[in-house]
Amino acid sequence: MITHAFRLAAVTGLSVLTPFAGRTAGWPGFRGPAGDGQVVSANLPLTWSGETNVVWKTAIHGRAWSSPVVLDGRIWLTTASEDGAELGIVRLASGSGEITLDRTLFHVEEPQFAHKFNTYGSPTPVIEGDRIFVTFGSPGTACLDTDTGRVWWARRDLPCNHWRGAGSSPILWRDLFILHFDGADYQYVVALDRHTGRTVWQTKRSVDFQDLDANGRIQLEGDLRKGYSTPTIIDLAGRPAMLSLGSRALYLYDPASGREFWQVTNYNCHSGTCRPLYVNGLALVSWGFPKSELSALKVAGAGVSRPPETAWHVTRNVPSKPSLVVAGNLVFMVDDGGIASCLDLATGEPHWRERIGGNYSASPIRSGDRVYFFNEEGGTVVVRAAPEFTVLAKNELGDGFMASPAVDGDALILRSRTHLYRIEE
Numbered sequence: 001m002i003t004h005a006f007r008l009a010a011v012t013g014l015s016v017l018t019p020f021a022g023r024t025a026g027w028p029g030f031r032g033p034a035g036d037g038q039v040v041s042a043n044l045p046l047t048w049s050g051e052t053n054v055v056w057k058t059a060i061h062g063r064a065w066s067s068p069v070v071l072d073g074r075i076w077l078t079t080a081s082e083d084g085a086e087l088g089i090v091r092l093a094s095g096s097g098e099i100t101l102d103r104t105l106f107h108v109e110e111p112q113f114a115h116k117f118n119t120y121g122s123p124t125p126v127i128e129g130d131r132i133f134v135t136f137g138s139p140g141t142a143c144l145d146t147d148t149g150r151v152w153w154a155r156r157d158l159p160c161n162h163w164r165g166a167g168s169s170p171i172l173w174r175d176l177f178i179l180h181f182d183g184a185d186y187q188y189v190v191a192l193d194r195h196t197g198r199t200v201w202q203t204k205r206s207v208d209f210q211d212l213d214a215n216g217r218i219q220l221e222g223d224l225r226k227g228y229s230t231p232t233i234i235d236l237a238g239r240p241a242m243l244s245l246g247s248r249a250l251y252l253y254d255p256a257s258g259r260e261f262w263q264v265t266n267y268n269c270h271s272g273t274c275r276p277l278y279v280n281g282l283a284l285v286s287w288g289f290p291k292s293e294l295s296a297l298k299v300a301g302a303g304v305s306r307p308p309e310t311a312w313h314v315t316r317n318v319p320s321k322p323s324l325v326v327a328g329n330l331v332f333m334v335d336d337g338g339i340a341s342c343l344d345l346a347t348g349e350p351h352w353r354e355r356i357g358g359n360y361s362a363s364p365i366r367s368g369d370r371v372y373f374f375n376e377e378g379g380t381v382v383v384r385a386a387p388e389f390t391v392l393a394k395n396e397l398g399d400g401f402m403a404s405p406a407v408d409g410d411a412l413i414l415r416s417r418t419h420l421y422r423i424e425e
Contacts, residue, residue: 026071027406027413029126030169030230031363036277037325042368043410045425046382047393054397055411055422056097060090064121065361066169068406068413068420070094071127074146075406075413077420078134080121084111087121087136089144094408097422101149106140106156114165124169124230124404126177133177133194137166141179143197153197161185163221167228167273173240173255176200178231182246184222189231189244189251191258201258207249210267220270223289224248228273234283236303243283243299245272250285250297252304261304269293274323275363279345282311284324284331292318294333296348312348317341323363323404325371327385332371334360340373342387351387357394363404374401378416397421 031037045053062079069076075092085108091101114120125134127146135141138161142154160166160183168180176191187205192198211224218225229245233255242255247270252261269287277284281300287293294314302308317339324333330351331343338358342351358375365372366385370392373381378398384390398416406413411424 026069026127027408028069028071028128029171030067030124031275031323031404032365032407035171035230035232035275037323037363037365037404039365039367039407041407041410043425044367044370044372044407044412045410045423046370048395048397048423050397053423053425055424058092058097058099058420059418060415060420061102062086062088062121063417064119065402066121066415067124067404068415069125069127069132070406070408070413071146074100075408075420076125076127076132076146077415078121078123078125078136080119080136084108084114084120084139087140089125089132089134091146091149092420094411094413094422097420103149105134105142105144105151105154106136108139111139112162112165114162118165118167120165122165122167126170126172128172131194133170133172135166135170135179137162137168138181138183139166141170141192141197143177143194155192155197158190159186161222163223163226169230171231171233173233173242176255178242178255180227180229180231180244180246182225182227182229184218184225187225187227187246189253189258191255203253203258203260205246205249205251206260207246207263207265209248224270226271227288228271230275232276232278234278234299236300239304241304243276243278245274245276245285245287247271247288250276250283252299254304262302262307264295264297264307266293266295273321274319277324277326279326282345283308284326286318286320286324286333289320291315292320292335294318294324294348296345311346314343314348317353319360321361322373325364325366327366327369327371330385330387332364332366332383332385334364334373336360338375340381340383342389352389354389356381356383356391362401365405365407367407372405372412374405374414376400376402397423
């Protein structure tokens with residue numbers, strides 16, 4: 001049994017500077033208050049089914065993989081028509097599942113191509129106070145009033161050929177709304193004034209993608225330039241910095257100015273998707289496709305003055321899409337094909353690797369002594385957050401989870417391909 005002391009250490013040991021004002025009761029952005037999949041509540045349900053512990057189930061129109069966000073008794077999620085011509089937002093009452101706002105934000109005359117595995121509504125919104133910030137990538141970005149649904153500002157002039165569809169989720173930091181644009185043509189990070197939507201800074205990715213042939217043509221049709229990851233704000237000895245994974249490189253930026261401090265490249269992989277974690281001075285980076293690798297980089301030791309050294313590197317059963325989650329000195333992950341692993345945070349050595357079934361795109365969460373994995377077939381496997389492999393529960397629900405979960409108090413908010421669920425004991 002994992003003790004209360006272990007659980008407390010697991011939370012307090014996470015060296016993360018959250019972009020939100022502390023760990024709120026809500027779930028304001030991708031992967032929660034600190035962007036790391038950590039859940040304050042230790043009373044999430046362990047088991048559920050179509051008949052048990054489902055408080056409500058609401059059909060959501062369109063096709064989108066964005067995760068729900070939760071604040072002040074409301075749940076928000078974006079949606080899109082399957083052809084990408086209409087992009088919108090839906091608001092539900094968290095207690096009843098009733099839809100209280102359903103609004104199309106953008107009409108797109110000529111949608112870009114999106115791969116069948118992606119959607120036109122994959123970036124997760126971010127919410128704070130009485131404003132919600134939404135992006136669909138280049139087709140449109142907007143800030144809305146959470147009470148009235150009024151659009152305070154909108155931008156449609158941020159260019160990017162997303163190639164296989166947008167996927168990077170935005171973050172809020174101080175007065176800035178920060179977004180990744182990593183496409184086949186343009187690759188940059190931009191910060192907008194959260195109040196007006198004007199551009200405060202824009203920084204071009206500096207990596208050499210090494211994808212041009214002898215005639216200067218892009219190889220692999222732009223995939224080596226494409227990225228899907230979400231940035232993470234960290235604290236380096238009291239100085240804020242931003243970890244930002246593009247395609248083929250991890251960058252450290254000054255979030256106030258967009259200045260690049262350093263970059264670390266990995267030319268074995270491309271199309272970085274997982275959100276970097278920062279734990280006990282280490283940046284945990286899952287590099288992407290076609291066969292992902294995991295690096296633990298000594299960022300705290302390097303600071304902003306030089307690129308970090310590698311503490312350890314793993315190439316076996318590393319996820320390309322689901323992000324990682326940490327409990328104390330343990331790193332938990334599941335690869336896209338359903339092999340879960342528990343690694344030692346200090347060394348990268350495996351405590352266990354086990355096949356848990358299913359295919360995975362959604363990122364796991366950790367609550368107390370449990371880690372929850374959600375698969376594309378609608379299953380959830382709950383394992384103990386411990387160095388010994390123990391399955392606590394297996395649950396089946398819905399038509400598959402592509403979106404990562406949200407949490408509202410003691411309830412799981414789960415988006416399947418067609419519905420939104422509130423799961424609570």
